[in-house]
Each structure stands twice: as C-alpha cells, then as structure tokens.
Amino acid sequence: MQLRYRLRRAADIAFAVASPGTRLANAAILQYVFNPISSLKRSWTSQPQLVGSSGDALSHMSLDLQTSFAVAVFTPAVAGCLLLLSWLHYRSNQALAQWSVGFFLGAVGLALIGERGRIPDVWSIVAANALIAAAYGIMWKGVRTFEGRSSRPVFVYAGAVVWILACAIPAFYTTGNARGLLITAIGIAYSLIAAVELWRGEANS
Numbered sequence: 001m002q003l004r005y006r007l008r009r010a011a012d013i014a015f016a017v018a019s020p021g022t023r024l025a026n027a028a029i030l031q032y033v034f035n036p037i038s039s040l041k042r043s044w045t046s047q048p049q050l051v052g053s054s055g056d057a058l059s060h061m062s063l064d065l066q067t068s069f070a071v072a073v074f075t076p077a078v079a080g081c082l083l084l085l086s087w088l089h090y091r092s093n094q095a096l097a098q099w100s101v102g103f104f105l106g107a108v109g110l111a112l113i114g115e116r117g118r119i120p121d122v123w124s125i126v127a128a129n130a131l132i133a134a135a136y137g138i139m140w141k142g143v144r145t146f147e148g149r150s151s152r153p154v155f156v157y158a159g160a161v162v163w164i165l166a167c168a169i170p171a172f173y174t175t176g177n178a179r180g181l182l183i184t185a186i187g188i189a190y191s192l193i194a195a196v197e198l199w200r201g202e203a204n205s
Contacts, residue, residue, distance in 0.1 A: 069114035077107040098142035105135035126167045129183045133159035136190035143194045147201040159186040 080103030087096035112119070112128035137156040144151045166182055167173045 066114070069110060073107050073111045073114065076103040076110070080104040080107065093146070095142040095146035098138055098145055102135045102139035102142060105131045105138065109135065125173075125179065126164065129179070130160045130163050132183060133163045133186045136187050140190045140194045140197070143197045147197055149197070159190060162186065 080100045083096050083100035083103065087093070087100060090096060109128045109131035112124050112131070116124040134157055137159050141151040141156045163183065163186065167179075172178050172182075
C-alpha cells in the first residue's frame with residue numbers, strides 16, 4: 001500500500017505538471033486544427049496582448065500559435081521525463097514507464113502538428129495524430145497496468161488504427177473539422193475509460 005501510494009503520487013505530480021500548460025495551449029491549437037489557414041494568418045500578423053484596456057493590470061493575455069505549440073510540446077515532455085525518472089526508482093511498476101512513453105509520443109505528435117505547412121501533410125496530419133491517438137491508448141494501458149490488469153494491443157492501438165483508416169478516405173482527409181472531431185473523440189474515449197479504470201481500482205481497494 002505504501003509503494004502504491006508513492007507511485008500514485010509520482011504520477012499525480014507528472015500529470016499536474018502537464019495539465020496547466022496543455023490547457024493553456026488547447027484553445028489556439030484546436031482553433032488551428034479546425035481552421036488552420038485563418039489561425040496561421042492571425043499568428044503571423046497579430047502580437048500578444050499583455051496589458052488590458054485599463055493599462056494598470058495584466059487583465060488580458062493571448063498566446064500566438066507558435067508559443068501555444070511550444071507550451072503544448074514542452075509540458076508533456078517534462079511530464080514524461082518525471083515519470084521516466086520515477087520508473088527508474090520503481091522499475092517493478094511498468095505503469096510509470098508506459099505513462100512516460102505516452103507523454104513522449106504525445107509531445108512528438110504535437111511537435112509534428114506544429115510543423116504543419118513546413119513538412120509533408122502525411123507527417124503533420126496522419127502521423128502526428130496517429131501518434132497522439134497511440135499516446136492516449138498507451139496512457140489507458142498504463143492505468144490498467146497500475147491497477148493490475150492486462151490490456152490487449154488491439155484495444156491499445158485501436159484509436160490510432162481508426163485514425164489511419166479514416167485518413168484513407170479522401171472526403172475525411174480533406175475536411176479539417178472532421179479530422180479535429182475524430183481525434184478529439186478518440187482522446188475523450190480513452191480518457192473516460194481510463195477514469196473508469198481508476199474508479200474501479202479505488203472501489204476495490
């Protein structure tokens with residue numbers, strides 16, 4: 001029980017590190033996913049607003065797109081490092097390593113999305129979001145491992161497979177809204193079933 005508490009605390013710290021930065025960047029990134037052209041124009045032509053209309057306080061702040069992506073990539077990478085260090089201390093618990101891999105994959109996926117327009121779309125759209133979907137699946141696998149349950153690879157990577165198959169459909173691939181909705185749905189689905197696994201673990205402990 002003591003070891004379980006320490007492992008959970010390590011995971012809590014890593015998730016707490018990743019969460020605020022990810023939330024901060026989500027709005028700009030989602031806007032880019034759903035409407036990339038207009039978002040890019042705004043990021044190139046607008047400046048961050050640091051002082052509000054009153055002039056006497058930091059009442060409003062906006063991040064440009066590049067800064068948002070930098071924050072979104074950096075925070076899960078740091079969380080992945082923290083979980084990796086925790087795993088090096090508690091190698092008997094593979095959940096920490098799996099969560100670390102999930103965070104690293106998510107960071108790489110977001111970095112590829114941030115390079116949209118500078119690298120081929122197959123990398124910035126197909127591969128990037130496939131990595132993010134796989135990251136969600138591996139995070140869910142980590143939760144099940146933490147609770148002492150096994151996971152079938154077909155379920156772990158189902159989200160990534162669904163994404164790749166959907167991108168093979170031209171009507172889907174050329175519609176930004178559809179792509180954004182699907183990757184969001186995949187993330188929500190894995191997050192919900194991971195929460196259920198944690199709830200089951202708490203109920204049984």
